[in-house]
Amino acid sequence: MTMQKVLVAGASGYIGRYAARTFKQRGWFVRVLARAPEKLKHPGPFGEPLLDGMVDEIVTGDATKPDTLHSIADGIDTVFSSMGLRSSRPGLSYHDVDFLGNVNILQEALHHDVQKFIYVSIFKADEMMEMQIVKAHEDFVQALKDSGIDYSILRPNAYFSDMTQFQKMAASGVIIWPGDGSLSINPIHGEDMGDICVDAAAPGHQEIDIGGPDIFTYKELFTLAFTTINKSPRIMFIPLWVVKGLHTLIKPLNARIADMLAFAISVNEIDNAAPRYGERHMKDFFEEFGGKNVSEK
Numbered sequence: 560m561t562m563q564k565v566l567v568a569g570a571s572g573y574i575g576r577y578a579a580r581t582f583k584q585r586g587w588f589v590r591v592l593a594r595a596p597e598k599l600k601h602p603g604p605f606g607e608p609l610l611d612g613m614v615d616e617i618v619t620g621d622a623t624k625p626d627t628l629h630s631i632a633d634g635i636d637t638v639f640s641s642m643g644l645r646s647s648r649p650g651l652s653y654h655d656v657d658f659l660g661n662v663n664i665l666q667e668a669l670h671h672d673v674q675k676f677i678y679v680s681i682f683k684a685d686e687m688m689e690m691q692i693v694k695a696h697e698d699f700v701q702a703l704k705d706s707g708i709d710y711s712i713l714r715p716n717a718y719f720s721d722m723t724q725f726q727k728m729a730a731s732g733v734i735i736w737p738g739d740g741s742l743s744i745n746p747i748h749g750e751d752m753g754d755i756c757v758d759a760a761a762p763g764h765q766e767i768d769i770g771g772p773d774i775f776t777y778k779e780l781f782t783l784a785f786t787t788i789n790k791s792p793r794i795m796f797i798p799l800w801v802v803k804g805l806h807t808l809i810k811p812l813n814a815r816i817a818d819m820l821a822f823a824i825s826v827n828e829i830d831n832a833a834p835r836y837g838e839r840h841m842k843d844f845f846e847e848f849g850g851k852n853v854s855e856k
């Protein structure tokens with residue numbers, strides 16, 4: 560049997576590093592796309608694996624610049640993309656990176672007759688389309704479906720890496736949160752996601768909702784963020800109507816802050832418990848990266 564070849568886009572990020580390593584561990588030929596390959600010489604800020612010397616090829620390219628992407632998919636069977644923008648800023652939008660950047664990668668995949676494209680979108684995206692990041696992801700999902708290529712779409716609800724934001728707030732003494740913290744969420748570890756990413760390479764269209772093994776209410780999650788750094792929980796809940804009022808006021812003035820507020824509102828209106836996968840636990844992760852050891856991403 561010939562060796563299957565994968566291109567991983569987003570390989571310097573939290574999920575991309577684990578996906579690339581798992582493909583390699585399962586016997587694939589792994590090419591990764593990175594715009595800053597030097598990052599791959601070091602582990603990620605949350606213990607994600609370094610990829611330099613471990614994958615077969617590292618190609619340098621910027622997804623928003625099609626000229627830098629020529630031949631990235633040459634000889635490739637499957638493209639995996641967790642490529643996306645962490646936060647928008649003036650001059651660079653989610654539309655530019657998450658949508659147009661992934662369209663550029665898809666064009667290369669189609670040009671080189673790639674068989675399958677695996678893309679990481681967002682859990683319950685259809686209920687949060689007013690957020691620019693969600694819309695950009697789903698615009699790409701539509702382009703992917705329209706392209707005719709075989710696809711798998713992964714829809715995780717949250718990653719362990721992002722939960723360290725709460726522990727940082729806990730370390731500072733207080734967590735301030737809209738609503739009453741009663742809705743639930745089950746974040747997943749990147750390593751557990753790595754397995755799901757590679758399983759998704761199986762032929763046939765798939766859309767998979769994904770969460771981790773432990774379901775928490777936000778209040779329980781925040782309490783864990785405190786107790787794992789030996790602090791007494793101090794959580795301040797802001798009534799949701801206040802946040803909604805702010806959102807209405809800010810929307811015409813500042814799209815970025817409006818998007819953050821829309822996110823805060825949606826996590827208080829949409830329950831985020833997703834089907835449970837994986838075996839790594841939030842508590843262990845918080846204990847490992849807790850308090851003052853929490854890294855900036």
Ligand SMILES: NC(=O)c1ccc[n+]([C@@H]2O[C@H](COP(=O)([O-])OP(=O)(O)OC[C@H]3O[C@@H](n4cnc5c(N)ncnc54)[C@H](OP(=O)(O)O)[C@@H]3O)[C@@H](O)[C@H]2O)c1
Pocket residue numbers: 568569570571572573574575592593594595598620621622623641642643644645656660679680681682714715716717718721
């Ligand atoms: N965070 C969550 O809880 C959550 C939940 C559901 C879904 N998701 C989605 O899951 C996906 C992966 O998340 P993650 O936490 O792994 O993201 P991440 O750590 O921010 O990684 C994003 C990757 O995209 C790369 N990238 C950004 N712009 C690029 C460009 N112009 N050209 C080439 N590469 C570029 C980054 O490279 P650099 O290192 O050079 O910046 C990085 O490798 C994202 O689409 C995210 O929206 C996240």
